[in-house]
Amino acid sequence: MGEFDLIARHFTRAAPSGSAVVLGVGDDGALLQPTPGHQLVISSDMLVEGRHFFPGADPERLGHKALAVNLSDLAAMGARPIGFTLALALPEADDTWLAGFAKGLFALADACACPLVGGDTTRGPLNLCITVFGEVLPGRALRRDAALPGDDLWLSGRTGEARLALALRRGEAWARGDLASVAERMDRPTPRLALGQALAGIDGVHAALDVSDGLLGDLGHILRASGVGADVFVDALPVAPALRGLDERHRLDCMVAGGDDYELLFSASTASAPHIDRIGTELGLNVTRIGRLVPAEGLRLIDATGQSRLAQPLGFDHFGSH
Amino acid sequence: MGEFDLIARHFTRAAPSGSAVVLGVGDDGALLQPTPGHQLVISSDMLVEGRHFFPGADPERLGHKALAVNLSDLAAMGARPIGFTLALALPEADDTWLAGFAKGLFALADACACPLVGGDTTRGPLNLCITVFGEVLPGRALRRDAALPGDDLWLSGRTGEARLALALRRGEAWARGDLASVAERMDRPTPRLALGQALAGIDGVHAALDVSDGLLGDLGHILRASGVGADVFVDALPVAPALRGLDERHRLDCMVAGGDDYELLFSASTASAPHIDRIGTELGLNVTRIGRLVPAEGLRLIDATGQSRLAQPLGFDHFGSH
Numbered sequence: 204m205g206e207f208d209l210i211a212r213h214f215t216r217a218a219p220s221g222s223a224v225v226l227g228v229g230d231d232g233a234l235l236q237p238t239p240g241h242q243l244v245i246s247s248d249m250l251v252e253g254r255h256f257f258p259g260a261d262p263e264r265l266g267h268k269a270l271a272v273n274l275s276d277l278a279a280m281g282a283r284p285i286g287f288t289l290a291l292a293l294p295e296a297d298d299t300w301l302a303g304f305a306k307g308l309f310a311l312a313d314a315c316a317c318p319l320v321g322g323d324t325t326r327g328p329l330n331l332c333i334t335v336f337g338e339v340l341p342g343r344a345l346r347r348d349a350a351l352p353g354d355d356l357w358l359s360g361r362t363g364e365a366r367l368a369l370a371l372r373r374g375e376a377w378a379r380g381d382l383a384s385v386a387e388r389m390d391r392p393t394p395r396l397a398l399g400q401a402l403a404g405i406d407g408v409h410a411a412l413d414v415s416d417g418l419l420g421d422l423g424h425i426l427r428a429s430g431v432g433a434d435v436f437v438d439a440l441p442v443a444p445a446l447r448g449l450d451e452r453h454r455l456d457c458m459v460a461g462g463d464d465y466e467l468l469f470s471a472s473t474a475s476a477p478h479i480d481r482i483g484t485e486l487g488l489n490v491t492r493i494g495r496l497v498p499a500e501g502l503r504l505i506d507a508t509g510q511s512r513l514a515q516p517l518g519f520d521h522f523g524s525h
Numbered sequence: 526m527g528e529f530d531l532i533a534r535h536f537t538r539a540a541p542s543g544s545a546v547v548l549g550v551g552d553d554g555a556l557l558q559p560t561p562g563h564q565l566v567i568s569s570d571m572l573v574e575g576r577h578f579f580p581g582a583d584p585e586r587l588g589h590k591a592l593a594v595n596l597s598d599l600a601a602m603g604a605r606p607i608g609f610t611l612a613l614a615l616p617e618a619d620d621t622w623l624a625g626f627a628k629g630l631f632a633l634a635d636a637c638a639c640p641l642v643g644g645d646t647t648r649g650p651l652n653l654c655i656t657v658f659g660e661v662l663p664g665r666a667l668r669r670d671a672a673l674p675g676d677d678l679w680l681s682g683r684t685g686e687a688r689l690a691l692a693l694r695r696g697e698a699w700a701r702g703d704l705a706s707v708a709e710r711m712d713r714p715t716p717r718l719a720l721g722q723a724l725a726g727i728d729g730v731h732a733a734l735d736v737s738d739g740l741l742g743d744l745g746h747i748l749r750a751s752g753v754g755a756d757v758f759v760d761a762l763p764v765a766p767a768l769r770g771l772d773e774r775h776r777l778d779c780m781v782a783g784g785d786d787y788e789l790l791f792s793a794s795t796a797s798a799p800h801i802d803r804i805g806t807e808l809g810l811n812v813t814r815i816g817r818l819v820p821a822e823g824l825r826l827i828d829a830t831g832q833s834r835l836a837q838p839l840g841f842d843h844f845g846s847h
Contacts, residue, residue, distance in 0.1 A: 225564060226666070226668060229669075229750070230602070230668055230669050230670075230734075230750075231568060231598040231599075231601040231602050231669070231733075231734050231735060232566040232567055232568035232598050232599060232601075232602045232604065232657075232659070232666075233566070233567045233568070234564055234565070234566055234602070234661075234666050234668075235564060235565040235566075235567065236564050236565075236663070237559065237565055239561065239562075240561075242547060242556055242557065242558050243556070243557040243558070243559055243565065243658075244554040244555070244556055244557075245554055245555045245557065245608075245610060245642060245643060245656075245658070246553060246554035246555070246610075246643060247610040247611075247612050247643055247644050247645055247654075247656060248612070248645050249612035249613070249614055249645045249647055249649075249652070249654060251614050251647055251648070251649030251650075251652075252649075253649075254647060254648055254649055255647070276553040276554050277553075277554060279553040279554075280552070280553050280554045280556070282554065286567075288567060288568075288569040288656055289569075290569050290570070290571035290654045290656075291571070292571055292573050292652060320567060321567060321568060321569055322569050323569055323570050323571045323654075325571055325573055325576060325577070326573070326576055327571075327573030327574075327575075327576055327650070327652065328573075328649070328650040328652070330571070330573075330614060330649065330650070330652045330654075332569075332571060332612045332645075332652075332654035334567075334569060334610055334612075334656040335554075336565075336567070337554070339556075341558070344548070344554075344556050346548060346552055346556075347551075347552050347553070348552075411553075412552075412553050413553060428551070428552075
């Protein structure tokens with residue numbers, strides 16, 4: 204048995220009973236029995252060392268995050284997870300690293316009832332590729348192209364803390380604050396699965412995605428796919444306490460262009476607002492109306508006095524590529 | 526739009542009508558409608574430059590092979606493909622490379638009615654991760670753990686040519702022959718999808734896998750999973766014309782330990798033999814009875830006179846790790 208077979212053992216566990224898994228790791232393919240009458244939702248992300256995470260990143264946090272960013276995509280579709288595959292390229296078999304990575308990965312997998320069903324392990328520059336599978340009732344998936352003019356625009360939680368954590372780690376000059384208070388938002392994002400599934404059950408909820416590349420950039424995906432515009436109420440955006448010490452420009456940049464937030468951004472008919480508020484209360488998760496969709500294309504940031512705050516709100520890129 | 530969004534465009538095509546794809550590339554996740562009453566089969570492989578393919582490998586052949594090795598896993602489960610995801614890390618956006626890769630990839634995807642449904646593109650050391658999805662009727666998947674003592678052992682096609690191609694490319698001293706006559710077996714393997722699906726429909730066909738790491742090593746997976754042993758009739762193994770010029774030891778090594786063959790190895794009740802022969806005839810694909818499963822654990826190579834040919838037939842590794 205080779206080194207990489209031994210590595211694979213870190214990731215071989217019995218599938219939990221009651222799951223969709225008929226046959227898990229160890230055959231040519233996994234065998235799943237989705238719930239009858241459901242559609243299958245699939246998402247895949249590849250994380251590369253030095254690009255998506257720092258070299259030497261804590262393996263337990265990395266295990267969590269690699270799965271979390273994929274589960275966040277399922278959340279954004281309103282899907283219930285049923286399993287995932289992991290393909291892993293490693294420069295060497297480091298048992299301590301593997302144990303930490305597996306611990307973070309499986310803690311989140313167990314918490315989200317999303318078992319590992321298969322994958323691959325090979326030698327190579329560090330690279331993590333996870334593909335997640337979920338299910339949703341036909342017609343209930345939350346798509347990017349289903350937003351309607353007149354919809355309210357909603358945001359779960361709050362944005363910007365992960366971007367501040369990145370800046371503090373990098374020592375960017377404008378960043379101030381306590382890294383410890385925001386590091387978890389960068390390292391251990393929480394996929395909003397329960398929220399996504401609840402929203403998918405409400406007729407008036409139309410479009411959704413998860414905020415991974417920055418609020419305004421991701422909103423642009425909904426606007427383009429749905430052929431609508433948006434007014435974003437900049438003073439309604441929830442401000443994390445850790446961001447209050449920043450100057451206004453960088454605070455807003457973090458919130459609307461920071462990325463790595465993994466909150467849900469969604470549109471819904473005004474009549475749905477009480478349902479959405481109730482879901483937020485039940486889940487103990489803030490949901491905030493941050494704007495409104497309009498027929499005219501384009502995106503405006505509007506302050507509490509109704510004044511447009513930015514002349515060129517799209518293509519926001521004060522941070523440059525990241 | 527960034528460089529990597531442009532890359533992604535090489536891989537964005539409308540899903541074919543009549544496919545399982547409800548929503549393809551471009552949202553947080555793909556949406557598939559599997560055929561009601563079926564189980565889902567999933568397999569994932571990661572290919573790393575310098576390990577799974579030569580640096581500078583022809584991109585069109587690489588596109589074919591990356592998908593083919595995954596489809597071969599579906600074939601080994603008896604599944605019908607319904608889609609795949611591609612995650613791709615590239616050191617740079619080379620338009621010519623991408624066009625060639627996409628051409629090879631989509632030619633096979635179209636031939637196998639297996640549409641691309643999503644994925645990811647990022648900068649990083651060249652790495653290809655494909656996850657394929659298929660479907661099979663409940664209880665019909667061909668598993669490794671279902672072989673029974675008394676089963677015949679069957680092989681599709683023939684093995685060893687890909688290993689000879691590798692040796693000729695590397696200039697290994699023992700290798701002789703015309704690279705052109707065997708290169709396609711290494712570069713453009715044919716997933717045995719029609720055979721796998723036909724076998725899954727026969728009650729007497731019990732276990733199967735695809736030969737990717739060498740015939741005897743892969744047979745060992747069936748034997749361990751099923752708790753049986755095997756007698757392999759070494760003189761019954763089909764010999765490719767290109768291997769006839771090799772000395773006997775290296776010819777046999779190529780055939781039983783070469784790898785990269787992507788033929789199906791399967792076990793079936795003796796009563797099923799006429800059905801299997803008929804399927805082979807209908808598909809124009811040789812299927813050969815190469816052995817028999819026995820209750821006692823272990824693996825013996827037996828020649829036509831009934832003599833055991835190798836004292837230690839398991840753990841075959843004349844080539845070393847590859």
